[in-house]
Each structure stands twice: as C-alpha cells, then as structure tokens.
C-alpha cells in the first residue's frame with residue numbers, strides 16, 4: 001500500500017488516500033479521527049474502506065459508483081494496521097476506547113472479508129476497548145453476512161462492545177428506494193433481525209436518519225416496527241458531498257440549533273427513544289471527512 005495523500009489534523013481527523021497497487025482504480029481512503037471533546041488519549045476512531053467504490057450509489061454518497069470490487073481481508077486489515085502503527089508501538093492498544101468503523105467506502109454487508117477482519121482483530125491486538133462498528137443499508141441477500149455477524153458479536157464483542165447501525169433516512173418506501181437504490185430488507189426484516197441480535201448486554205441498535213427536504217420521516221411509523229428498548233435513533237445532517245450537489249437534495253438538519261432537528265428529536269423522545277442529534281464537526285467537513293470524497297475528487301480530476 002502506497003500513501004498518495006494525507007489531509008487533516010491529528011486533533012480532529014486525518015484522511016489517508018492510498019494506492020493498493022499500481023492499478024489506477026485500486027485506491028482506498030481511510031481515516032483516523034477523534035471525537036471532541038473526548039481527548040485522543042481516551043478514544044480513537046478508525047474508519048476503513050471495505051470496497052473500491054460502491055455498487056449502490058446512494059443519493060448523498062461520494063463512495064457510490066466507480067465500483068471496482070471488494071477488498072480482501074488483508075487489504076482491509078492493512079488500513080487498520082497502518083493507523084494503529086501510527087499511534088502505538090506493538091500490538092498493545094493503550095487507549096481505553098478504540099472504535100473501528102467499517103464505513104468509509106463500500107457497503108460492508110456485501111463483503112464477507114469484513115467478518116474475517118473482525119474475527120482476527122481480537123487475536124491480533126491486545127485492545128480491551130476495541131469496538132467494531134457496522135453501518136449498513138441492510139441490503140437484501142445479505143442474510144448469511146448478518147448471521148455470521150451475529151455469531152462474531154456473540155463470541156468476541158458481547159459486552160456492549162459492538163455498534164450496529166442501519167441507515168434508513170425516510171419512512172416512505174418509495175423514497176427509501178430513491179435514496180438507496182438497491183433491494184433492501186423491509187422494516188419488518190430489520191426489526192426481526194434486531195430481535196435476534198439484541199441482548200441486555202448490548203448497545204442499542206441505531207437507526208440512522210439523515211432527513212432530506214421534501215421526504216417523509218414519520219416517527220410513528222418507526223415506532224410501529226422498532227421497540228425503543230432495543231433501538232435508538234440517530235439524526236444527522238446530509239453530508240456536503242459532490243453527489244449531494246449533483247442530485248440537488250437538501251438537508252433538513254444543518255446545525256444543532258436546527259428547529260426541524262430539535263422537533264424530530266422531541267417527537268422520537270416522546271415515543272420513548274434515546275435520540276442522538278449528531279451534527280459532527282464543521283471543520284471535519286472542510287477536511288472532507290465524508291465517505292469517498294477524496295477518491296471521488298481524484299477520479300473527477302482524471303476525467
């Protein structure tokens with residue numbers, strides 16, 4: 001792996017763009033970030049790619065398109081090893097929380113190698129605070145992946161050390177198909193899996209919404225399917241991506257003070273949900289810490 005570009009700062013986020021070999025399309029992005037106000041010696045977040053591009057092409061994501069295949073277990077692990085080596089000597093991880101998000105480029109449920117990496121990590125690193133995080137659109141046909149994921153969570157990460165997130169965005173199924181243009185699990189299927197997944201030791205499963213102007217988000221529809229004892233809600237802005245400008249979609253939530261965001265938060269809370277209104281750092285947007293941003297820019301410049 002050869003680093004092509006490094007952007008950002010250790011205080012917030014550093015984005016690495018790297019060539020896996022000498023083929024022009026085999027470029028990945030990965031990120032080391034902190035979560036202010038939590039100091040970096042208390043928590044580190046590593047965000048790695050699982051695919052070269054993504055076949056789904058969601059309306060707001062720069063990782064979509066230019067799909068050139070899945071990364072192997074070693075290619076995913078190489079990103080993690082690189083980031084860990086920058087921070088620590090050897091395989092003992094001294095930071096109390098090390099979150100690894102399989103969420104930069106690529107839908108993780110399309111790539112079984114993600115499970116292999118999660119299986120190997122606890123053997124490879126002495127990291128009591130290791131917490132994998134899967135953020136998924138719940139693609140149809142990935143039952144085997146999710147069944148294996150459940151087994152790995154039960155075996156290695158069963159003390160609240162796994163974060164599972166489903167990206168939903170809207171409660172209207174036609175709009176959901178527009179935003180995430182591929183076959184997906186229905187709300188019933190996600191809820192059924194949540195029933196199998198969740199034990200009292202676990203973190204609640206997150207349902208993530210980046211609400212879009214003109215699209216429907218009805219908290220009552222969510223409550224019909226997902227119990228607040230097992231599911232929590234995350235509300236986020238739609239990131240400022242190239243793809244967002246091309247598709248013309250506009251975010252409902254832009255700042256923490258956004259009245260629409262606060263209203264949605266209150267509505268979900270009234271139904272019994274824990275709600276995170278996660279705005280992120282504006283500085284992080286300036287760094288371009290959004291999925292696929294740099295590879296997308298590189299490819300656009302080559303056109």
Ligand code: SF4
Pocket residue numbers: 054055056057058061062063064065104105106107137291
């Ligand atoms: S949001 Fe996820 S599934 Fe959609 S295009 Fe981006 S990486 Fe792929």
